[in-house]
Amino acid sequence: MIERLRPVFRTMPIVLLVALLTLVGGWLGHVLGTSIRISSDRQEMTSYSQQLLEHAVSVVGEANGAIDAANASHYTFCSHAEIELMRNMLFEARNLKDIGRVRDGHLVCSTILGNSSGRLPMPTPQIVLPDGTRIYPDTPLAVSNSRATVVGRGNANVVIDPRAFNTLNHPPYRYAIFFGDVQNDHLARIFGNADIAAPLSNRAETWRLADGRLRRDTCDTASGLCVAVWASLDDLDASSNGIVNAVMLLGAALGALVALVGIDFRRRDQSLMARLSRALSREEVMVLYQPVVNVADGRIVAAEALVRWQSNGDFVPPDIFTAIAEQKGMAGRITRYVLDHVIDEMGETLRRHDGFRVTINIVASDLKDPKFFVALDEGLRHAGLKPRQIGIELTERSTADSTAAIEGIAKLRSRGHVVYIDDFGTGYSSLSYLGELNVDVLKMDRAFTRTVGTDAVTVSIVPQIIDMAIKHHLAIVVEGIETEAQADYFRNLPVPVMGQGWYYGKPVSADRLKKLLERQDGIVTLRKDRKRSGRPLGKAGTGQ
Ligand code: C2E
Ligand code: MG
Ligand code: MG
Numbered sequence: 001m002i003e004r005l006r007p008v009f010r011t012m013p014i015v016l017l018v019a020l021l022t023l024v025g026g027w028l029g030h031v032l033g034t035s036i037r038i039s040s041d042r043q044e045m046t047s048y049s050q051q052l053l054e055h056a057v058s059v060v061g062e063a064n065g066a067i068d069a070a071n072a073s074h075y076t077f078c079s080h081a082e083i084e085l086m087r088n089m090l091f092e093a094r095n096l097k098d099i100g101r102v103r104d105g106h107l108v109c110s111t112i113l114g115n116s117s118g119r120l121p122m123p124t125p126q127i128v129l130p131d132g133t134r135i136y137p138d139t140p141l142a143v144s145n146s147r148a149t150v151v152g153r154g155n156a157n158v159v160i161d162p163r164a165f166n167t168l169n170h171p172p173y174r175y176a177i178f179f180g181d182v183q184n185d186h187l188a189r190i191f192g193n194a195d196i197a198a199p200l201s202n203r204a205e206t207w208r209l210a211d212g213r214l215r216r217d218t219c220d221t222a223s224g225l226c227v228a229v230w231a232s233l234d235d236l237d238a239s240s241n242g243i244v245n246a247v248m249l250l251g252a253a254l255g256a257l258v259a260l261v262g263i264d265f266r267r268r269d270q271s272l273m274a275r276l277s278r279a280l281s282r283e284e285v286m287v288l289y290q291p292v293v294n295v296a297d298g299r300i301v302a303a304e305a306l307v308r309w310q311s312n313g314d315f316v317p318p319d320i321f322t323a324i325a326e327q328k329g330m331a332g333r334i335t336r337y338v339l340d341h342v343i344d345e346m347g348e349t350l351r352r353h354d355g356f357r358v359t360i361n362i363v364a365s366d367l368k369d370p371k372f373f374v375a376l377d378e379g380l381r382h383a384g385l386k387p388r389q390i391g392i393e394l395t396e397r398s399t400a401d402s403t404a405a406i407e408g409i410a411k412l413r414s415r416g417h418v419v420y421i422d423d424f425g426t427g428y429s430s431l432s433y434l435g436e437l438n439v440d441v442l443k444m445d446r447a448f449t450r451t452v453g454t455d456a457v458t459v460s461i462v463p464q465i466i467d468m469a470i471k472h473h474l475a476i477v478v479e480g481i482e483t484e485a486q487a488d489y490f491r492n493l494p495v496p497v498m499g500q501g502w503y504y505g506k507p508v509s510a511d512r513l514k515k516l517l518e519r520q521d522g523i524v525t526l527r528k529d530r531k532r533s534g535r536p537l538g539k540a541g542t543g544q
Pocket of ligand 2: 304361393422
């Protein structure tokens with residue numbers, strides 16, 4: 001049973017990761033979708049309000065035009081000819097239902113009623129504007145059972161068609177049109193839904209989010225009209241779930257994709273590490289040696305061991321795979337592999353040339369790893385090498401945990417190793433920190449070497465780094481010397497420095513390095529260097 005469940009257990013964290021990222025993606029998508037939806041709702045409400053306001057202005061304009069024309073009639077009041085005139089006007093109008101004449105608060109005649117002998121009394125207007133315009137919203141009509149908004153001025157009245165806005169319905173939005181004195185907030189609702197209060201602001205536009213509604217008011221002072229448009233948030237949700245759901249799904253899909261890509265990376269890292277582990281076991285990883293020279297005369301005084309690994313025919317950069325190996329806890333194995341190969345391949349050369357040194361690169365975890373120290377001690381003892389012949393390079397990054405770094409460096413130096421701070425200038429080291437670390441040699445990062453002979457601002461840092469090294473009695477190795485000009489620059493410094501770079505030689509196999517050393521007519525020992533330069537090149541007293 002347990003056996004059968006094993007694959008499920010194994011895949012559980014992956015399933016959880018995918019589920020979690022899918023949920024997070026979906027939630028972010030929901031938040032984003034909602035904000036897109038609100039912004040699109042607002043845009044839509046704005047344009048709908050504008051459309052309604054324009055229509056309201058044209059309806060009220062038509063009413064005003066008809067009232068003025070009736071008031072200007074030259075015919076006898078309520079004569080047959082005047083009613084005929086008003087009928088013609090009504091015929092032309094698009095949004096009016098009736099035009100009538102009033103006198104002493106009574107409707108005397110209209111296009112529909114003709115001459116009303118009963119002289120119908122007009123109700124009290126809800127609003128009377130300063131120019132005398134009377135507004136009668138929702139007024140019962142004499143001719144039918146219906147109700148409509150009536151507007152009058154002087155001796156004329158018009159009935160506005162209650163269906164004037166019917167073509168502009170746009171669910172889920174609802175609207176109401178108000179007419180009156182905008183500046184004094186004295187408004188009457190003349191169209192639309194009754195369950196909304198009049199706008200209480202004479203600002204051109206306002207938004208309100210209250211009582212589960214999103215509402216927009218738009219007012220036009222000149223025409224005395226305001227439009228309120230609103231929708232309940234529930235209705236908005238229902239109408240725009242398409243967008244929210246789409247963005248939410250997209251977010252969820254992206255979340256799942258990120259999880260799967262992450263898992264794929266993890267698998268690749270794991271398979272990379274598995275391949276590296278196999279390559280180390282099968283001795284397929286190579287160690288190359290890059291000469292380190294005395295720049296004063298170009299003679300090789302040391303070499304740096306650098307790993308080389310080809311996986312499936314592709315060269316994998318060492319800084320990449322050593323970094324992944326460090327994360328996966330496999331870096332110590334690489335360090336010991338390189339150390340074993342250095343002792344094996346270069347042991348004899350080192351035994352014959354007491355002053356020659358090979359440096360190896362280690363990582364932060366090596367400093368706390370007893371296996372590393374055992375490998376160092378036993379390797380050197382078996383091969384009959386002196387600790388100062390194996391230099392230890394630590395990058396600035398590896399010294400970030402200062403307590404462990406200080407302790408580890410002290411331990412290495414107490415055993416007689418020469419400790420180098422690698423890629424100096426790119427990391428954390430400040431002047432005082434360098435003092436605390438108590439190393440022997442400073443390797444200046446090749447980023448600074450590149451600036452020599454150019455106008456780059458950082459070129460001014462080079463003399464500062466050199467000064468710093470001198471103050472701390474550190475020997476200097478300049479990394480990445482590629483050109484004659486760079487070599488010249490460092491040759492002419494007031495202090496002797498070591499150099500490493502393509503100008504002097506690329507990393508080569510152990511055999512090739514041995515040939516280079518033979519051709520150099522025996523190795524220039526660091527003791528000779530000391531005599532030549534007249535000053536010790538390192539705290540350890542070994543020259544570098
Ligand atoms: P590093 O320790 O600073 O090694 C020097 C790097 O600079 C080497 O790159 C070398 O090939 C390159 N180099 C040397 N001269 C020049 C030059 O004139 N111009 C340029 N552009 N580059 C030059 P490589 O071998 O690719 O190594 C890169 C890094 O990988 C090393 O930097 C080191 O941090 C790491 N690494 C290499 N081998 C090992 C190892 O065995 N263990 C550990 N932990 N790290 C290693
Ligand atoms: Mg190095
Ligand atoms: Mg370096």
